[in-house]
Amino acid sequence: MRHLLKVILFVALFALCHSYSFNDEESLHNVTFPATYDRNLRPGENRSIPLQVNVTFYFKSIKDFDESVSKFSITGALGISWFDHRLTWDPAMYGGDLWETVIPQRKVWIPFLVNMLMYDAISEIGHIDMNLRLASNGLISWVVPNLFESTCDPDLSYYPFDTQTCILRFYIPGFLQTEINLMAPRGTMDMAEYSKNSLWDVTETKIYTTTNNLKFQEAVMSVTMKRRPVYYISSLLLPVAFLSFLQLMAFLMPPECGERVGFGTTVLLAVAVYLTLIQDKLPEGSEPSVAYLSYKLLGDFMVGVVMTVGIIVALRFYNREDTIEIPNYLKTFHKIVLGPRMCGCKKKHKVEDNDTKIPQ
Numbered sequence: 192m193r194h195l196l197k198v199i200l201f202v203a204l205f206a207l208c209h210s211y212s213f214n215d216e217e218s219l220h221n222v223t224f225p226a227t228y229d230r231n232l233r234p235g236e237n238r239s240i241p242l243q244v245n246v247t248f249y250f251k252s253i254k255d256f257d258e259s260v261s262k263f264s265i266t267g268a269l270g271i272s273w274f275d276h277r278l279t280w281d282p283a284m285y286g287g288d289l290w291e292t293v294i295p296q297r298k299v300w301i302p303f304l305v306n307m308l309m310y311d312a313i314s315e316i317g318h319i320d321m322n323l324r325l326a327s328n329g330l331i332s333w334v335v336p337n338l339f340e341s342t343c344d345p346d347l348s349y350y351p352f353d354t355q356t357c358i359l360r361f362y363i364p365g366f367l368q369t370e371i372n373l374m375a376p377r378g379t380m381d382m383a384e385y386s387k388n389s390l391w392d393v394t395e396t397k398i399y400t401t402t403n404n405l406k407f408q409e410a411v412m413s414v415t416m417k418r419r420p421v422y423y424i425s426s427l428l429l430p431v432a433f434l435s436f437l438q439l440m441a442f443l444m445p446p447e448c449g450e451r452v453g454f455g456t457t458v459l460l461a462v463a464v465y466l467t468l469i470q471d472k473l474p475e476g477s478e479p480s481v482a483y484l485s486y487k488l489l490g491d492f493m494v495g496v497v498m499t500v501g502i503i504v505a506l507r508f509y510n511r512e513d514t515i516e517i518p519n520y521l522k523t524f525h526k527i528v529l530g531p532r533m534c535g536c537k538k539k540h541k542v543e544d545n546d547t548k549i550p551q
């Protein structure tokens with residue numbers, strides 16, 4: 192038991208302490224970064240084998256998705272790794288355990304990744320003072336935190352029950368696939384650091400590589416997200432549904448009180464306000480399609496207009512003198528639309544009503 196404890200203590204101490212000294216690391220840097228290192232030349236001893244660059248993405252959060260200007264921005268870090276054959280060393284020569292060291296970005300060759308769907312001007316990924324980790328076998332790991340922005344045209348047909356897919360596309364200008372081969376070994380983004388967005392629920396992420404029309408290879412990162420609709424249901428859909436219901440109530444009002452027209456117009460204005468509210472949130476484009484919700488509201492608005500006209504016409508006839516003869520064309524219209532039977536029925540009812548009243 193004591194023996195085991197000693198071993199564990201020894202292992203723990205060994206893991207915590209490094210046996211290499213400051214001078215070891217200094218001489219390593221002196222030797223591995225000679226003045227002859229040309230940071231404009233890509234690594235790779237055998238030039239007929241492309242340099243493999245692995246790309247991953249550590250997804251932090253969705254910062255913003257503004258549908259009206261098609262701007263999508265996320266925060267996270269791009270993880271890039273490759274081998275540089277010029278920067279290898281034997282740890283045995285530097286204190287025995289100098290496996291890794293930290294070097295500034297400006298000293299070595301880095302794959303200059305450019306966002307193809309940038310929203311603003313082109314910007315460099317990383318910073319000149321950023322550091323990279325270098326392992327003794329020449330493996331360089333570079334983690335670049337940034338705010339990544341891209342242009343993303345939304346499809347708002349099913350707004351607010353829509354699902355959007357936005358992509359970020361990166362490529363390395365100047366290099367063909369035969370020189371640098373991008374790879375995405377994971378296939379998906381790393382979501383360990385992800386924090387939820389209040390508006391969007393990320394359902395799927397992907398990372399893959401494609402070759403575009405210009406023969407450049409691209410690393411494509413796609414984020415599929417679903418809108419959280421509860422807010423829209425309570426603030427948009429339910430009020431609109433209630434307004435539609437309210438519109439029908441106009442015909443239940445007694446015609447004598449004369450408020451029908453005012454009521455109909457008020458409801459119509461309320462629908463118009465919601466139409467404006469929704470149009471403010473949505474982009475003005477008609478491609479790929481206008482939100483069905485806009486059509487629904489436009490339909491509500493038209494129904495409101497027709498009903499208000501109907502109310503006005505009905506009130507006009509209601510307030511007419513009873514002595515005016517019904518014009519022949521209206522009688523014919525009535526016969527055609529409602530059938531010949533209807534004309535007789537009404538009269539009969541009236542006679543029956545009179546009959547029942549007489550005995551009382």
Ligand SMILES: *[C@@H]1O[C@H](CO)[C@@H](O)[C@H](O)[C@H]1NC(C)=O
Pocket residue numbers: 214217218221
């Ligand atoms: C590193 O190089 C500097 C100058 O280039 C030199 O003065 C220094 O002694 C070197 N250090 C080691 C540990 O070799």
Ligand SMILES: *[C@@H]1O[C@H](CO)[C@@H](O)[C@H](O)[C@H]1NC(C)=O
Pocket residue numbers: 237238239240
């Ligand atoms: C470079 O790689 C190619 C393809 O694997 C191979 O045929 C060739 O022999 C290599 N050249 C050298 C100098 O190693």
Ligand SMILES: *[C@@H]1O[C@H](CO)[C@@H](O)[C@H](O)[C@H]1NC(C)=O
Pocket residue numbers: 243244245272273274374376
């Ligand atoms: C890239 O990923 C592949 C597959 O996981 C792995 O074999 C290779 O060593 C990686 N290369 C670098 C430079 O990280």
